[in-house]
Amino acid sequence: xxxxxxxxxxxxxxxxxxxxxxxxxxxxxxxxxxxxxxxxxxxxxxxxxxxxxxxxxxxxxxxxxxxxxxxxxxxxxxxxxxxxxxxxxxxxxxxxxxxxxxxxxxxxxxxxxxxxxxxxxxxxxxxxxxxxxxxxxxxxxxxxxxxxxxxxxxxxxxxxxxxx
Amino acid sequence: xxxxxxxxxxxxxxxxxxxxxxxxxxxxxxxxxxxxxxxxxxxxxxxxxxxxxxxxxxxxxxxxxxxxxxxxxxxxxxxxxxxxxxxxxxxxxxxxxxxxxxxxxxxxxxxxxxxxxxxxxxxxxxxxxxxxxxxxxxxxxxxxxxxxxxxxxxxxxxxxxxxxxxxxxxxxxxxxxxxxxxxxxxxxxxxxxxxxxxxxxxxxxxxxxxxxxxxxxxxxxxxxxxxxxxxxxxxxxxxxxxx
Numbered sequence: 001x002x003x004x005x006x007x008x009x010x011x012x013x014x015x016x017x018x019x020x021x022x023x024x025x026x027x028x029x030x031x032x033x034x035x036x037x038x039x040x041x042x043x044x045x046x047x048x049x050x051x052x053x054x055x056x057x058x059x060x061x062x063x064x065x066x067x068x069x070x071x072x073x074x075x076x077x078x079x080x081x082x083x084x085x086x087x088x089x090x091x092x093x094x095x096x097x098x099x100x101x102x103x104x105x106x107x108x109x110x111x112x113x114x115x116x117x118x119x120x121x122x123x124x125x126x127x128x129x130x131x132x133x134x135x136x137x138x139x140x141x142x143x144x145x146x147x148x149x150x151x152x153x154x155x156x157x158x159x160x161x162x163x164x
Numbered sequence: 165x166x167x168x169x170x171x172x173x174x175x176x177x178x179x180x181x182x183x184x185x186x187x188x189x190x191x192x193x194x195x196x197x198x199x200x201x202x203x204x205x206x207x208x209x210x211x212x213x214x215x216x217x218x219x220x221x222x223x224x225x226x227x228x229x230x231x232x233x234x235x236x237x238x239x240x241x242x243x244x245x246x247x248x249x250x251x252x253x254x255x256x257x258x259x260x261x262x263x264x265x266x267x268x269x270x271x272x273x274x275x276x277x278x279x280x281x282x283x284x285x286x287x288x289x290x291x292x293x294x295x296x297x298x299x300x301x302x303x304x305x306x307x308x309x310x311x312x313x314x315x316x317x318x319x320x321x322x323x324x325x326x327x328x329x330x331x332x333x334x335x336x337x338x339x340x341x342x343x344x345x346x347x348x349x350x351x352x353x354x355x356x357x358x359x360x361x362x363x364x365x366x367x368x369x370x371x372x373x374x375x376x377x378x379x380x381x382x383x384x385x386x387x388x389x390x391x392x393x394x395x396x397x398x399x400x401x402x403x404x405x406x407x
Contacts, residue, residue: 001187001270001312002238005263012256046189054308058255 004042008055035059040115064148067120068130072110184311190274197277199314201288204322205365206343207333208383214284216391221282229276231268232286239264254299261292262309289313294368318401319376322383326362
């Protein structure tokens, strides 16, 4: 609970200083993780799902949300290839499910992924298959973003028709 | 993001239970402890009353712990730091307080209640609701946020009028930036700001009385008179058969 609120406090600060001002200035804000991370992580830690969603109701709804989906084994392999040790909280070691970091990571992140699947449906996130190469993923992402921006721009070009 | 029914505590919320959505991993069945909140605005005399109440309860043989707003070891330094800078937004402020409260609830209050202590809390969520309400934060959202709080068995509200309050505060430590609501920027004059801000706070507390079952105690009286009334009510609650 405290963990959840601590993150929400940090998020509120960033939202008000780093996200809303550039949005008002017409800029594109790229957020590496958003409230959905909290929904998944906090629910896995046993916080009430609906409560977390209500807690974050002050967040701006993103125009577009991408979810990079990857199986546990792939993410573990990638992390292990780069780092010697898994981070304590990333592996959910605080939950005491296993004393082995890798095993704990598997258990914890497995549940986190289940939560994400729930969120994808609930909030309509665009899923990107993150197993493929970086180039391939980036191609998919660029297509999605380009399509979204074109749609927005197209809608913007015909304001005269709806003037009342 | 979603449309939920408002989770404000209804009149039937039994004391000692969660107001709204619980902490799922900390279920509250029956526990022997009691939670007693002493509320009231800045400088009304809460801490003096709590100290006296504590001594009296301990002499009677109760185990007592005290907890107070922003006193969690985890959050206190951060809150002090944030208050000392100019970067604090009201929303962040609310969440900092809530984090502090969650930490104390999980680590101090609930364990003590389960162990049979009388928990005396100097301020409770009503302070947060009043301060944020005055600053224009959505009241329904605040109540949902604090749904994980436990409804105290007793809530004493030390009620005072702004004139008496001003006299007391000036006689003791003087007016402070935050207690004067200077962050609301209603003006440069600390006296005017204090009066206006505390008036609003008192109204906000007043409007919560019924919703949260405040036991209103007239705080304009002497320390001894107030303490007598608190003891009478606490005794009647803890030892209903009479001693």
